[in-house]
Amino acid sequence: MRIAMIGSGYVGLVSGACFSDFGHVVACVDKMPVKIEALQRGEIPIFEPGLQALVASNAQAGRLSFSTDLKSAVAGADAVFIAVGTPSRRGDGFADLSYVYQAAREIALALDGYTVIVTKSTVPVGTGDEVERIIRETRPDADFAVASNPEFLREGAAIADFKRPDRILLGTDDERAIEVLKEVYRPLYLNQAPILVTSRRTAELTKYAANAFLATKITFINEMADLCEQVGANVQEVARGIGLDNRIGGKFLHAGPGYGGSCFPKDTLALMKTAQEYDAPLRLVETVVAVNDKRKRAMARKVITACGGSVRGKTIAVLGLTFKPNTDDMRDAPSLSVITALQDAGARVRAYDPEGTDNARLMLENVDYAGDAYGCIEGADALVVVTEWDEFRALDLDRIKQALREPVIVDLRNIYRTEDMHARGFTYVSVGRAA
Ligand code: UGA
Numbered sequence: 466m467r468i469a470m471i472g473s474g475y476v477g478l479v480s481g482a483c484f485s486d487f488g489h490v491v492a493c494v495d496k497m498p499v500k501i502e503a504l505q506r507g508e509i510p511i512f513e514p515g516l517q518a519l520v521a522s523n524a525q526a527g528r529l530s531f532s533t534d535l536k537s538a539v540a541g542a543d544a545v546f547i548a549v550g551t552p553s554r555r556g557d558g559f560a561d562l563s564y565v566y567q568a569a570r571e572i573a574l575a576l577d578g579y580t581v582i583v584t585k586s587t588v589p590v591g592t593g594d595e596v597e598r599i600i601r602e603t604r605p606d607a608d609f610a611v612a613s614n615p616e617f618l619r620e621g622a623a624i625a626d627f628k629r630p631d632r633i634l635l636g637t638d639d640e641r642a643i644e645v646l647k648e649v650y651r652p653l654y655l656n657q658a659p660i661l662v663t664s665r666r667t668a669e670l671t672k673y674a675a676n677a678f679l680a681t682k683i684t685f686i687n688e689m690a691d692l693c694e695q696v697g698a699n700v701q702e703v704a705r706g707i708g709l710d711n712r713i714g715g716k717f718l719h720a721g722p723g724y725g726g727s728c729f730p731k732d733t734l735a736l737m738k739t740a741q742e743y744d745a746p747l748r749l750v751e752t753v754v755a756v757n758d759k760r761k762r763a764m765a766r767k768v769i770t771a772c773g774g775s776v777r778g779k780t781i782a783v784l785g786l787t788f789k790p791n792t793d794d795m796r797d798a799p800s801l802s803v804i805t806a807l808q809d810a811g812a813r814v815r816a817y818d819p820e821g822t823d824n825a826r827l828m829l830e831n832v833d834y835a836g837d838a839y840g841c842i843e844g845a846d847a848l849v850v851v852t853e854w855d856e857f858r859a860l861d862l863d864r865i866k867q868a869l870r871e872p873v874i875v876d877l878r879n880i881y882r883t884e885d886m887h888a889r890g891f892t893y894v895s896v897g898r899a900a
Contacts (some may be wrong), residue, residue, distance in 0.1 A: 466649055468492070469538040469545040471568045473500060473531065475511060475727070475794075476585055476616050477548030479623040482519045485529035486628075487652045492538035493531050504531040512793035512820045515624045535568075539575035543645055546614070547572075547596070548585045553731045560589050560735040569596045573603035580607075581642040583614045587672050587732055589739050593636070593665040612637035612646060613665045615672035620726065621791030632659045636668020673736040677750050680729045682717045684753045687760060690720035690897025700897025701879060720897045722799035722851060722877040723760035725788035730757070730797040761799045764851075765806030768875045771894045772847050777811030782845035782869075784838055785852025785878075786829075787821035795824040799877070800851045804829055817841035819854050839868060847873035853880050862889055 466489045470481040473495035485491040495501050500510055507524065509517045523529035532538060539545050549564040565586055572582060582600065584593055597611040613636030618626035633653060635646050643662055647654060654660055663671070690700040700720045708715025724730070733754050740747040769776050788798035795801070798821075804814050808831060815833040818825060822834050835841035838857060842848055842865055850857055858880050866872050866889060874886065876895040886893035 466490070466544065466645070467542045468649065469494060469535075469542040471535060471538075471545060471547050471572065472549035472564070472586070473504060474548065474550060475513075475620060475623070476618070477546070478504075478509070478511070478520075479513065479516065479618060479627055480546065480548060480585060480616060482516060482523060482529060483624060483627045484649065485523040485526075486519055489528065489649065491523075491529050492542070493529065494533065494535045494538045495531070496533065498533055501531045501533050512791075513620065513623050514791055519624060535571050536575040539572050539580070540577040542580060544581045544583055544649055545572055546583045546585045548616075551586050551588055551731075551735075553734055557738065558734040559738045560587070560731070562588065562592060562595075565592060565596065566599055569599040570603055573600040573607060576600070576604055576607045576609055578608065579641065580609045581612055581637075581639075581645045582609055583612045583646070584669075585614055585616050587615060587676075587728070587735075588613075588669055589673070589735055590666050590669045593669060610637060610639035610642035611665070612639065612642045613668035614646060615668060617672075617675065620794055621789055628653070629656070630658050632661055634668050634671055635660060635662045636665040636671075637662075638664060673732055673739075676729055676732040677736050677747070677753070679717050680724055680733050680757070681749060681753050683719075683721075683724045683729075684756050684760075686718045686720045687723060687896075688756065693897040694899070697899050698897075699899065703897075720879065722764045722803060722896075723757045725761070725797040725799050727788075727794060727796040730754075733757075761802035762806045764799065764803045764877055765810065767877075767894060768803070768807060768847065768849050769810055771873050771875050771892060772871075775811070776807055776846070778813075779811075779846035780813045780815060780844065780870075781807055782835075782842045782848045783814055783816040784818075784841060784848065784850045784857050785854055786816055786818035786825045787852050790852055790854040791820075793820040793824055795821055795828055798852075800825075801828060803849070803851055803877075804832060815841050815845060818852065819856060821852075839864065842868045844868070844870055846870050847875065849875045849877065850880060851877050853878035862886075862891075866891065 468489050468491045470477045470493045473493045481491045481493040547568050551560045554561040593611050593613050693700040704718035707713050708718050737750050786800040817835040873892045879895045
């Protein structure tokens with residue numbers, strides 16, 4: 466199969482690299498020449514475990530190429546995937562579809578023979594209809610179908626998620642399109658990944674429903690954590706106790722500082738807006754969005770309380786800045802709200818993140834960055850763990866105790882054992898566990 470991938474961001478790049486690894490010939494396109502030139506040199510603009518090697522081997526084998534030339538990539542392709550960004554529109558929170566529609570216009574002009582155009586970007590219900598209308602209007606003669614094929618991969622585990630998905634969702638009622646897409650996904654299909662074929666609108670909505678449900682699960686356990694703290698219960702045990710019930714499931718029940726990232730915050734907001742527009746409000750999702758927004762800043766209060774009521778003039782060491790481990794992505798990271806709130810309360814912040822520092826510098830002001838975890842902690846008045854990178858789990862706690870001016874640790878990811886920390890003489894505050 467010949468595949469064109471329009472947009473070489475997270476989803477486009479990972480999907481393109483994985484499709485080429487299946488043996489398809491993939492042309493990844495992006496409007497940014499700097500990005501494409503870097504990719505042509507084998508430089509990957511994001512940090513994602515395994516991606517560099519996957520891109521290198523498939524580029525070397527001649528199956529994966531990068532270009533700004535959309536026209537040549539699309540002409541002759543069996544399937545054209547649209548994987549451009551759909552950020553929140555400033556002001557109203559709706560998904561900004563201008564990149565998707567622009568791509569549709571350019572694709573239309575380049576179509577050559579029957580082609581399946583597939584939206585892989587997360588797009589609101591009805592976007593496929595509009596993409597189809599734009600293409601038909603631009604090229605009334607074109608032979609094509611528009612399908613929805615949402616992507617469910619997670620950052621940090623993107624390649625494994627792509628290659629071993631829980632399901633593949635194909636939203637189209639065009640028989641030829643279903644055949645082409647089944648061929649594209651044949652390696653996974655043979656691997657027993659369930660393929661669901663639905664209408665295009667159902668597929669578009671399913672993607673938002675999945676993200677909203679996961680965000681709800683996280684928010685549920687986060688509120689339960691607050692209650693645990695009040696009643697002297699342990700949220701990790703509650704999560705295990707409910708998660709072993711197959712109807713609930715144990716995943717996405719880790720309490721923490723609130724969900725962040727490039728997907729949950731924007732997708733829950735966009736879904737909420739769509740539902741309001743159709744006069745079928747999703748009150749549960751509206752509450753999830755509000756509770757999560759409030760939570761991120763509230764985490765700073767936890768730190769202030771642990772520091773005896775004030776952080777004015779104090780140095781707070783922050784370990785972990787990215788919205789989750791194994792990524793350099795800082796979009797909507799809880800660290801942004803926590804750090805800003807601490808600074809507003811008069812604290813100086815020194816931070817360390819294994820991969821996120823470059824991006825953090827662009828988003829945070831007046832933060833000192835350390836080269837490693839111990840350098841970050843040295844002489845600080847308290848330590849706050851915001852992101853659970855593995856390298857923080859096994860830090861030398863005695864060394865930390867000596868390095869800190871006061872032995873205060875606020876662990877927003879519950880990576881240490883409460884009894885251990887108390888035995889070592891720390892003032893230790895975590896999430897949803899008795900202090
Ligand atoms: C999420 C979904 O998990 C993917 O299925 C989806 O494809 C993707 O969004 C997307 O729409 O593109 P991602 O944002 O990469 O993936 O990361 P997650 O692992 O889902 O984490 C999101 C946030 O939730 C992080 O801030 C994380 O720390 C938080 N989280 C997650 C918790 O606080 N507790 C949990 O138990 C799980």
